[in-house]
Amino acid sequence: MSRPGIMSRNDTDTKAMADDEPRFLALVQIYTLYERFWHWAQAALIITLLFTGFHLHGSLGYMTFHTAWKVHVIAAVALMILWVFTIFWQFATGNWRHFVPLLEEAKRAPTFGEALRGWLTMVWRIARYYAWGIMRGEQHPYKKRLRRKHNPLQAFAYFALMAFIGPVLWISGLALLGWDFWRGALPLASAETWRGIAAFAHVLGAWLMLLFVVLHGYMATMGKTPLYLIKGMITGLEHVWLTEDELNYLRTFYPDRVVHVEEPARATAGK
């Protein structure tokens, strides 16, 4: 018997939507073991790639070019292998939906325009929260859901990372690494030009990646305590709002994932 996947559930029924009100704040394992492995392995590899990469770019001087190059290539290949597995995992588990902005929102709102408006409002509220509310001890405007564990701003940032920064880096990186393989297909002058373009894209991507890592690392300290979110990414456990259906689903099929359920919340939750 196959277990119904919570992520791939396709409920367009309005009644189900009404029942979709999250009422239970539960400590749930929202990051599976693979996801956490992916995250931290990727983090380590990206930091390694940034450190060695800026050596290869001539900006740093703590190691020889030779060592930096070797480590960079090995880490890059390792990261690409990790990505191949992860892409498979994302689609096999339906987890990819978390990373596409507006996907879930569009499904839940009557029109796409409304979804977009709601999404923008939420982005604005989150931005305002980080700039202002967090200082005043306000609550984070976004309620983490089992089906939407990233807030809109987060989803957008990760989407940009995976759909733009990542591909720019690995396409240009493969082009640079495989220079000997493809340059023969072009006249040398244009091959040199393309290599220059690839190098430029790679450096540009590296700067963006560095900015991402720095900001992401800092944002990770903005949970209810500075270490709350980081711990969550290590243990996989975080507080999320569950609907009754979701709670039942988890309790039936993944009892281990539900650590603790708080009192049913009031009507304020969820909106």
Next chain:
Amino acid sequence: MSALLDAAWSWMRGTFIIVLLCCSPSMHAAQAQQSGTTAGKPDVLSPTILKNLSITADHSKFKELQGPFTSGPEVTRACLKCHNKAGEQLRGNIHWTWETKDARTGRKLGKMHVINAFCTNALGNEGMCAQCHAGFNRAGPDYDLDKLENIDCLACHDNTGKYFKTVVTPGHPLVRKKFAPKKPVPWTEAAQHVGLPTRTNCGKCHFYGGGGDNVKHGDLSSVLFDPPREVDVHMSPREKGGAGLVCIDCHVGEGHKWAGGHYKLNVGDDGKRPPGMPRRTLSCAQCHGNKPHPNTALTGWRLNGHTDRVACETCHIPAFARGGVATKTFWDWSTAGRLKNGKPYAEEGYTQGNGKHRHTYASLKGTFKWGENIVPEYTWANGEMDWLLPEDAFDPKKPVFINRPLGAPDDPKSRIMPFKVMKTVQPYDKRRNVLVHMLLWGDNDAALWGNFDFARAIRKGMEIAGREYSGEFGFVHTRMFWPINHMVAPKEQALKCNDCHAREGGRLHKLAGFYLPGRDTWPWLDMAGLALLILSLLGIAGHVALRIARGKGKKRNA
């Protein structure tokens, strides 16, 4: 650390190759998969030495060689009696003709035509130059190249090591003694002990090009008669850890035609030869192939990716004039002719690594500078050279390039090659802006070496060359490129990545027109990236400060 990385690499290699193959539009991938060639440990034995050891005839027993011989042509006649095709074979050889044709321009090159940045011109000074540059009795420009008995067989084939060449004409009395032979030439003994040319034969002339040990080339010095492995892995004897090769093991050929020479370089040879084909195009690749590094290791694979753009010598000859013998780097003719008590003199202001003193001034030649362990100059080279011939006019305000390697980063035949760049101050015709011929050697009132008068030496030199001369001379700065191919260092001493891949001070600092990782960047991109990073960090710092100040003690929810 390194071994660990290699292990990690080989583990991932399979996956990696698949990824690369997907991105490869050409068939290069499959080709790159083939590992190198015959490269490996120097378990070769010098074929030349082996052949000399296994020769089936003892020349000393031949009645034709009993002599006694008293002159070169006598010996050569005896040689040609049996080796009756050798003379014709050598007839077209540059060692004999002093002349070659530039395939690119069709112009005649060779020392009969070029004025170089050392002793300038051979034309007119044959009586001196022929001391090395082959041919008996070459006393002047009107030399009969069809008189084959004048070919000097012994210069190349004497295996006693005792044979030596002498100046042809006596020269001016004031300098004659300096160049006079001090003992008789052992014609008969040499004639009876001949074989394939050994290092001694080539080195006696080529290690002393330009008038002294390592003066000209920089990578060819007397050190190479018996070099330690650190100086030259190929020529170092086997007992010192080298390959023990002699010159013609690499400069291969048959029928008195062989590979090598700086009028045309062999730069992009891939080393591939059909079975049994002669390897006449001299290159590192003729033995090592163009994938000489182990393709199974990450670094080796990457280094093999360099070979189409970077000449082997660039990394494997980290410096030239190694092993204790200096090379001349600068020569100022304009100071020549100072005398002490009416006599020429010399100053020995430079002491080289092996303790020998070198001239920093000589009345005959002028002022010199020397160098050892010199980092070469690097430039793109496709093998062709742009030569300045005597009648080519130039702008005397700028350095004049007597030769210049042609090549460019977008030329597929070009590779980055190391060169010695000789800097010289030499006479030229001030009105016509061309280099001048000088008469250096001769028993007359014009030869510079003896009379020390440039005006007369140039007038006479130009007359011998049959050239127009304005009568007014000056001195011009010239440059001459000498390819660096010898003194290949052990692989441990090859250049490291950082030597070129460095933001500043790398060896390829001056080479423009291509992207070199580690050296090149887009400053505005880095500035923008850095600015954003700093802004982010400042923002974070401010945010943290506010959070600490404002948020103290207050509870937050996820």
